[in-house]
Each structure stands twice: as structure tokens, then as C-alpha cells.
Amino acid sequence: MERQNRQAGSADPLSLPVIDTDTVVIGAGPVGLFQAFQLGLLGLSTHVIDVLPEIGGQCVALYPDKPIYDIPGVPLCTGRELAQQLLAQARPFLPADDSGRINNLHLSDQVASVSQRADGGFAVATVHGLNVRCKAVFIAAGAGAFVPRTLNVPGLNDATHVPSNVHHYLPAPHALDNTTASWANQAVIVAGGGDEALSAIIALDQVPTDARPALLTLLHRRDQFQAEPALEAQVRELMAQGRVQLALGMPSGASLENGRVTALQVLGPDEQTRTLPLDQLLIRQGLSPKLGPLTGWGMTLERKQVSVSPDTFESSIPGIYAVGDINTYPGKIRLLVCGFHEATLAAHAAAAALRPDQPQHLQYTTTSALLHQRLGLI
Numbered sequence: 622m623e624r625q626n627r628q629a630g631s632a633d634p635l636s637l638p639v640i641d642t643d644t645v646v647i648g649a650g651p652v653g654l655f656q657a658f659q660l661g662l663l664g665l666s667t668h669v670i671d672v673l674p675e676i677g678g679q680c681v682a683l684y685p686d687k688p689i690y691d692i693p694g695v696p697l698c699t700g701r702e703l704a705q706q707l708l709a710q711a712r713p714f715l716p717a718d719d720s721g722r723i724n725n726l727h728l729s730d731q732v733a734s735v736s737q738r739a740d741g742g743f744a745v746a747t748v749h750g751l752n753v754r755c756k757a758v759f760i761a762a763g764a765g766a767f768v769p770r771t772l773n774v775p776g777l778n779d780a781t782h783v784p785s786n787v788h789h790y791l792p793a794p795h796a797l798d799n800t801t802a803s804w805a806n807q808a809v810i811v812a813g814g815g816d817e818a819l820s821a822i823i824a825l826d827q828v829p830t831d832a833r834p835a836l837l838t839l840l841h842r843r844d845q846f847q848a849e850p851a852l853e854a855q856v857r858e859l860m861a862q863g864r865v866q867l868a869l870g871m872p873s874g875a876s877l878e879n880g881r882v883t884a885l886q887v888l889g890p891d892e893q894t895r896t897l898p899l900d901q902l903l904i905r906q907g908l909s910p911k912l913g914p915l916t917g918w919g920m921t922l923e924r925k926q927v928s929v930s931p932d933t934f935e936s937s938i939p940g941i942y943a944v945g946d947i948n949t950y951p952g953k954i955r956l957l958v959c960g961f962h963e964a965t966l967a968a969h970a971a972a973a974a975l976r977p978d979q980p981q982h983l984q985y986t987t988t989s990a991l992l993h994q995r996l997g998l999i
């Protein structure tokens with residue numbers, strides 16, 4: 622299975638070489654992925670960047686297994702299936718190397734700044750030190766960068782100094798399923814009471830016996846979950862079998878040692894504070910969108926959305942386009958199909974602006990030899 626890129630930890634901004642490309646797409650949600658496809662069809666290279674460790678934006682982060690019924694020509698698919706199909710479609714322009722790495726898809730990294738360059742292009746910089754020079758920017762940032770909600774405990778919610786054994790995402794299966802895996806035989810606490818937390822508990826319970834955590838605890842403020850009934854039933858069964866412990870209460874403090882958290886203090890419903898020792902803490906309390914750095918990039922915003930012209934989807938800064946849920950214009954509807962339309966028109970507008978001397982002939986994917994060549998079909 623192909624590996625989608627992850628940035629491991631933070632890097633020295635100066636140590637990463639500058640990337641030159643035609644365009645940058647900010648956001649690997651459904652609209653950002655389709656934007657990359659449309660740009661590729663028009664012969665424009667692109668790099669796609671998303672703060673989440675997975676592609677798919679809201680479709681994967683908020684409703685991966687829920688059905689979508691209103692994609693043209695697709696009577697039914699889930700959020701995750703749609704994201705995978707969009708990636709498959711964009712594959713000619715987001716190619717994987719021999720190791721499965723997609724070099725122009727950058728996940729787990731947040732775009733921090735977009736600034737205009739003297740040559741009329743843009744410099745895009747991320748929090749992990751990626752620097753990209755491009756001619757046009759496509760903001761497909763949805764409701765903003767999705768960042769995980771954390772626990773409101775001193776020492777755990779400072780985004781710049783997260784203890785090394787505090788996680789917000791489950792490690793990839795290959796990092797969990799052998800005896801040398803870092804969570805084998807460890808005391809693991811999963812905090813949360815929704816689908817994400819319960820799915821993580823089930824996934825951790827299912828790793829092979831010799832790689833399984835020695836103690837698996839679900840920490841939630843009360844003995845009621847906000848999860849799919851089927852997930853809850855599975856987790857209740859694991860509790861009944863003694864494979865998973867339930868700890869009830871609000872975390873009130875954390876013991877820290879050498880950059881790691883060694884225990885949580887939890888105030889229980891009986892008003893008693895208990896100490897829960899731990900080796901790994903996985904906080905799965907959902908994601909919240911943060912508009913964050915985007916507000917400082919200079920485009921005109923209207924109620925936290927980027928104002929665009931409805932024929933080109935260009936923002937108030939020429940060369941910066943905004944598509945999907947992040948934009949606003951008269952008649953805007955926040956539906957996938959509208960975002961796909963916007964991405965198509967924005968790509969054509971950008972191609973015309975970047976190649977003013979070349980006539981823009983509309984080509985069909987069914988019949989155009991040029992498009993077949995770009996799609997790698999001939």
C-alpha cells in the first residue's frame with residue numbers, strides 16, 4: 622500500500638532545499654485533491670500541503686464512514702472512499718516513487734505564510750520548514766487547518782513542547798504490530814469518548830498478542846460515549862472481557878519527566894483524584910478547524926472566508942485563488958460539487974494568466990491526445 626508522506630517532527634527551515642513548482646495547493650481535502658488534478662490536466666505542476674496526516678479533509682477527518690449521495694455519477698460512496706478515488710484520479714500528477722512516497726504531497730505540515738516575491742510569484746513556507754516557490758497559490762483550506770483538540774492540563778497543551786509520548790494520531794499499523802514496536806507491552810491511555818477514541822481502542826486491542834499494549838485504558842469524563850452504537854458495543858465487550866479498562870474523570874494534572882509524561886492525575890466523579898501511570902498517551906478528542914495563519918496573508922476576507930470573484934475564484938491578490946469551503950462569493954453553496962466546479966474554473970483561469978501568449982483551447986479528456994499524454998495514457 623502506498624505511503625502518503627508524513628513530516629517527521631520539526632526540521633531546521635534552513636536545512637530543506639527550496640522547491641520550485643508552478644503551483645501550490647493548500648489543503649488536501651476533496652477540493653484540494655481535485656484542484657491538483659485539474660492543474661495537472663492543464664500542464665501545471667503542483668505541490669499539495671495539508672496539516673493532517675491523511676488526505677481527505679472533512680470527508681476523512683469528520684465523516685470517513687458516512688455515506689455521501691450527491692456526487693454526480695456516484696450514487697453512493699463514503700467520505701474515505703471519495704478521498705481515495707480523488708487521489709487515484711490525481712495520481713498522474715501526484716506520482717509515488719519506488720518507496721511509495723508521493724514527493725509532491727506533504728502531509729502533517731501546516732502552511733504558515735504565503736508571501737509575494739519580487740518576480741511576481743509566491744513563497745510558501747510551512748511550520749516544518751518546507752519552502753516552495755511558485756507562480757500561483759490555490760487555497761483549498763476548508764474551514765481552516767484541522768488541529769487535534771488536546772487535554773486542558775498544564776504541560777500537555779503547549780503546542781511547541783508536546784511531551785514525546787503524547788500522541789494525537791494512532792501510529793501506522795506497521796509501527797504497532799511487532800514486538801519491537803514502541804507500544805508493545807506498554808501502559809497506553811486513550812483519552813476521549815467519541816468514534817476516534819473508540820476506534821483507536823479497538824485498533825490497539827487488535828494488534829498481535831506479543832505486540833499488544835500490556836494495559837489499555839480508555840479515559841473519559843463519564844460512562845457515556847458519543848460514538849457509533851456498533852463501536853460502543855465492541856468496546857463495551859472488550860471492557861467486559863477485561864481487555865480494556867475504563868477510567869472515568871477529568872484529567873487535572875500530569876507528571877512530567879525528561880520530556881515525557883509518566884502519569885495523569887484524574888479527578889473522578891466521586892471527587893477523588895487518582896494517579897494513572899502511563900507509557901503512551903493518545904488523545905483522541907476530535908479535531909477543530911483553526912483559520913490560523915491564513916488571516917495574515919493579505920487577502921480580503923469576509924466573515925472568515927476568502928472573498929473571490931465567481932468567474933475565476935481569484936482572491937483580492939492576483940495569483941492567489943481560493944476554492945471549496947474556504948471561499949465566499951454571491952450564491953456560494955458549501956457542497957463538494959460546487960468546490961469541484963470552482964477548482965476547474967480556477968485552474969483554467971490560472972493557466973490563462975500564467976500563459977497569456979498561448980491560446981486556451983478547451984480539450985476533452987475523452988478525445989485529446991495532449992490530455993492522454995499528461996494522464997500518462999500514451
Ligand SMILES: Cc1cc2nc3c(=O)[nH]c(=O)nc-3n(C[C@H](O)[C@H](O)[C@H](O)COP(=O)(O)OP(=O)(O)OC[C@H]3O[C@@H](n4cnc5c(N)ncnc54)[C@H](O)[C@@H]3O)c2cc1C
Pocket residue numbers: 647648649650651652653670671672673677678679680683684688689690691730731732733761762763764765766767914915944945946947955956957958960
Ligand atoms: C458531517 C458532514 C457531512 C457532509 N456531507 C456532505 C454531503 O453529503 N455532500 C456534500 O456535497 N458535502 C458534504 N459535506 C461538506 C463537504 O465535506 C465540504 O464541502 C468539503 O469537505 C469541502 O472540501 P474542502 O476541500 O474545501 O475543505 P476540507 O474538506 O475542509 O479540507 C481542507 C483541508 O485543508 C487543510 N488546511 C487548512 N488550512 C491549512 C494550512 N494552513 N496548512 C495546511 N493545511 C491546511 C485542512 O487540514 C483540511 O484537510 C459534509 C460536511 C460534514 C461536516
